[in-house]
Amino acid sequence: MWNLFSLLKMLPFLFLCTIAAVRAQFEVPDASVEVLRPRGFKVSIPDVPGIKLFAFHGKINEEFDGREAGTFARDILKPKNGSWTFVDKITKLKPGDILYFWTYVDFDDGERVLGYPKDDQMFVVKGQDINKTPVRDPIKPTETGNLFFDDFSSNSLNPARWIVEQKFAGEPDYEFVMYVNRPETIQIKNNKLKINPVLTQRVFGEGFLTSFSGYDFGENCTADASDTLGCRRSYNGGFLLPPVVSAQISTKNKFSFKYGKVEIRAKLPAGDWIYPEIYLNPLHSVYGHSNYESGQIRIAFSPGNSDQNKLLQGGVVLGQSNAARDYGIKKVEAFENWSDDFHKFVVNWQPNEITLSVDDRMYGRITPPSNGFAELANNLRINNADKWGTGSKIAPFDQEMYLVLGVGVGGFNFKDSHDKPWRNGKRNMLTQFNNAQDEWLPSWSEKSALQVDYIKVTKN
Known part of the structure; x- marks a missing residue:
């Protein structure tokens, strides 16, 4: 017979057994x-x-x-x-x-x-x-409440918002293109902006690349006054004219802002050595003009090469060296190419951090070191970082910036590798690239265009 004392002694054990049974269940x-x-x-x-x-x-x-x-x-x-x-x-x-x-x-x-x-x-x-899962057309945002908005619903670019760049590409990326305002390179169709790279000689004719008379954009040139080769070039001692023409538009001197969220729905280009230019560039070069001394924010970047097009990159560029280009760049890899479909790319630029998202999924956050980006000068081989110390902690990204949309080809955005047909910084790199045309041109197609559905900027 169990007595009361025995039952009381057994209670803790019975309680533990009950809890263990609950957990096991x-x-x-x-x-x-x-x-x-x-x-x-x-x-x-x-x-x-x-x-x-x-x-x-x-x-x-x-x-x-x-x-x-x-x-x-x-x-x-x-x-x-x-x-x-x-x-x-x-x-x-x-x-x-x-x-x-x-x-x-x-x-x-x-x-x-x-x-x-x-x-x-x-x-x-x-x-x-x-x-069984229905396809839903994305709902475009409206212009109401935005700092900037364009869904390209008219038949032409709004000149109050955009300028079409007309210039030869130069530093800091030295892309192998000249940006022209021509229907072969830029158009709006079905409410979408389309920017397409094309072989230069298909637009300007055979022999153009080695023309001693060259090409002069004249009064239409949009290059900075400090860029002596931005408006006029000619063939000179093996230095070819750019083998590709493309297009680039910007809101420089039309719209700029300091801190906010940029959202863009776009389809990135495909094709060897092609890449999208979806940037925020500094309106005023407060910390220096050349080699990214005043920084750049990349909203979406992915090389069009088939072996690289699954990798999306975004973030900040702090200088010309590989280390300075890579430090503030975040990456996300997909199972499909980023050029296969439209995606929503977002950069949220704030006084203390910059975050990156794609299709509502955040994949990167950039925050400055405790003493600001200036303390990275030695590690990243940045010569002018001491100027950043005169600004805020997030300098050089504490100044107004403007939007850039375009398509680049070649240049310093590709690091030297065994399969790259040119070497960065060589005088004949344009010739090396052009001579390898049989290798890269077959990969170019109608998918080589950057297509933009809409772009908006909001203040958080």
Whole structure:
């Protein structure tokens, strides 16, 4: 017979057994996977009382080797609409793709919070998964409440907002183009801006690259007064005229701002050695004129080469050296080329940081060191960084900037490599590039244009 004293002695043990049984009974709920269109997917579990955190880790078409982080790894800190949901808006899934994943939940059983993983899960994409999700046309923002807005709904560029650059490209990127205002390189069609690189000789005729008379933009030239080669050039001792004509537009002296959010929906160009120019440039060269002494903010950058076009880059350029070009650049890689579809690119420029997002997913944050970017002078080989010390902590990015949209080809934006047909800084680099035309021109197509749906700037 149990007496009262014996029962009281057993109570703590019985209580612990009960708690252990409760813990053992909890299982991470099964996840549901939904394929989104035109790209992306989401994985969710129901919001069971007690769940404090949901983590998702996934790979596409590659099994896990143990409990790795995976290609996708994110902690979801709160539920929404009755579910804990991971959302990816970049990856384009197709029938036959397999999503391998594991999930993890922090669960509060009333006594303490414990972690519970659920391993070895998978989802096979089927045709009906792709087809059942309707395609929705993106809703364009309106002009109301914006500092700047253009959705290219008219048949021509608004001269109150934009200038079309007409100049030879030069420092600091030395791209292999001349920017011209011609229908071959720039047009607005179906409410979209289209900028297209074209071989120079297709526009100006055979023999143009070695013309001793050269080309003079005259009074239409938009190059800075300090750029002596920006308005007129001719063939000189093997120094070719640019083999490519392209277009570039800007809001210089039309619209500039200091701090705010830039949002642009665009389709990036494809083709070897082609790249988009979606920048914020300094209106006044307060900290110096050449070699990015006054900085540049890159909203979206991705080389058009097939082996590089899955990598998106954005951030700040602090100087001409490779280290100064790379330090403030953030990257995100996709499974599809960035030139395959339109995406929404966002830069949020604030007095203490600059953040980067694509399709509502933040992928980069740049903050200056404790003493400002000036303290990076030695490591990044920046000669004029002492001037930044006269500004704020985020200098040189504490001055008004303006928008730039264009397409560049070649030049210093590509580091020297064994497969690059020119060497940066060589006098004959234009000739080297042009002589390799049979290698890169076949990759150019109608997809080599930068297409812009809209661009807007708001003040946070």
